[in-house]
Amino acid sequence: MSVYTTVDNDTLAQWLERYALGELVELKGIAAGITNTNYFVTTTHGRYVLTIFEVLKLDELPYYLELMSHLARHGVACPAPIADHTDNFASLLAGKPACLVTCLPGSDVEAPNAAQCRAVGEMQAQLHLAGATFPRKMHNPRGPRWWSQTAATVYPYMNEADAASLRAEVHFQDSHRFDHLPTGVVHADLFKDNVLMNGDTIAGFIDFYYACNDVLLYDVAIAVNDWARRPDGEIDGELARTLLAGYQSIRPFEAEEQRGWPVMLRAAALRFWTSRLLDLYQPQEGELTYTKDPKVFQRLVEAHRVRSDFWL
Numbered sequence: 001m002s003v004y005t006t007v008d009n010d011t012l013a014q015w016l017e018r019y020a021l022g023e024l025v026e027l028k029g030i031a032a033g034i035t036n037t038n039y040f041v042t043t044t045h046g047r048y049v050l051t052i053f054e055v056l057k058l059d060e061l062p063y064y065l066e067l068m069s070h071l072a073r074h075g076v077a078c079p080a081p082i083a084d085h086t087d088n089f090a091s092l093l094a095g096k097p098a099c100l101v102t103c104l105p106g107s108d109v110e111a112p113n114a115a116q117c118r119a120v121g122e123m124q125a126q127l128h129l130a131g132a133t134f135p136r137k138m139h140n141p142r143g144p145r146w147w148s149q150t151a152a153t154v155y156p157y158m159n160e161a162d163a164a165s166l167r168a169e170v171h172f173q174d175s176h177r178f179d180h181l182p183t184g185v186v187h188a189d190l191f192k193d194n195v196l197m198n199g200d201t202i203a204g205f206i207d208f209y210y211a212c213n214d215v216l217l218y219d220v221a222i223a224v225n226d227w228a229r230r231p232d233g234e235i236d237g238e239l240a241r242t243l244l245a246g247y248q249s250i251r252p253f254e255a256e257e258q259r260g261w262p263v264m265l266r267a268a269a270l271r272f273w274t275s276r277l278l279d280l281y282q283p284q285e286g287e288l289t290y291t292k293d294p295k296v297f298q299r300l301v302e303a304h305r306v307r308s309d310f311w312l
């Protein structure tokens with residue numbers, strides 16, 4: 001259950017006075033999600049999602065909320081934050097930063113079909129194109145420097161073979177530079193649980209709190225590594241090909257991106273292998289996350305190392 005901060009109807013009704021959203025009708029906690037507290041909020045004007053941020057601070061929110069607003073304005077399927085009477089998207093509620101966004105229909109899928117993968121690829125490319133006119137910048141807090149440093153902190157906990165495999169991958173990635181590839185706004189966590197689907201249509205990408213400026217191809221690799229990954233951990237070639245075809249129907253890869261793709265798939269898997277190892281071996285005290293299996297991404301890195309077909 002991801003309602004860490006409870007809000008009662010009276011407190012919310014009072015907070016809602018800062019918006020032009022009418023009267024509170026219903027407040028309902030959302031069980032899904034890991035990091036933040038989420039509620040469905042119904043007012044006389046419609047249905048919204050209230051997010052109370054458990055980790056991010058008020059002054060860190062404008063990048064993410066303005067980005068979602070920008071993308072929604074450009075037709076990218078994602079929630080649109082609602083501005084209050086002071087023209088801010090976020091303010092304190094129960095002592096924590098909070099915002100309201102439009103409520104989207106649909107739900108996440110566990111076992112996507114080819115049409116859904118294609119739709120994700122198309123919408124991700126639209127996000128990359130629309131992000132080009134977003135003026136704010138954010139560096140990727142989980143880039144190569146982060147995974148090198150993080151790997152160094154987890155080697156001592158790992159068995160020799162796994163540590164050697166991680167060390168080899170960090171070393172391999174260190175010897176590859178992606179500076180020459182197209183960059184822009186990336187979601188950076190476009191896993192299946194961060195996309196609401198309405199049948200085969202994208203209702204919306206959610207959870208933009210890893211969004212940043214980075215190599216566009218890296219974002220595509222993150223999506224393929226999750227959307228096309230079968231329950232046995234191997235990549236389903238048809239799903240990967242379809243997602244990539246969807247993406248490239250909107251933004252075809254440049255020749256340099258085609259060349260960089262096999263290495264990028266490994267980089268994207270390494271990022272989540274490392275973060276999952278950190279969560280496993282050094283969970284932050286009070287951090288509201290549950291541990292996801294790092295082995296899934298270790299196996300993926302090792303499988304990418306030896307494959308010859310990369311679905312392009």
Ligand SMILES: Nc1ncnc2c1ncn2[C@@H]1O[C@H](COP(=O)(O)OP(=O)(O)O)[C@@H](O)[C@H]1O
Pocket residue numbers: 002030032033034035036037038049079101102103104105108193194196206207
């Ligand atoms: N804009 C939205 N419209 C509809 N449902 C949403 C919206 N945002 C979040 N949700 C629901 O809330 C759940 C948790 O959201 P998520 O952003 O993943 O939370 P967390 O930040 O805690 O991981 C989602 O799985 C989805 O069911």
Ligand SMILES: N[C@@H](CCOP(=O)(O)O)C(=O)O
Pocket residue numbers: 189191272275276279292
């Ligand atoms: N989608 C990720 C979870 C989000 O990243 P984290 O760095 O906060 O763990 C995953 O499945 O590992």
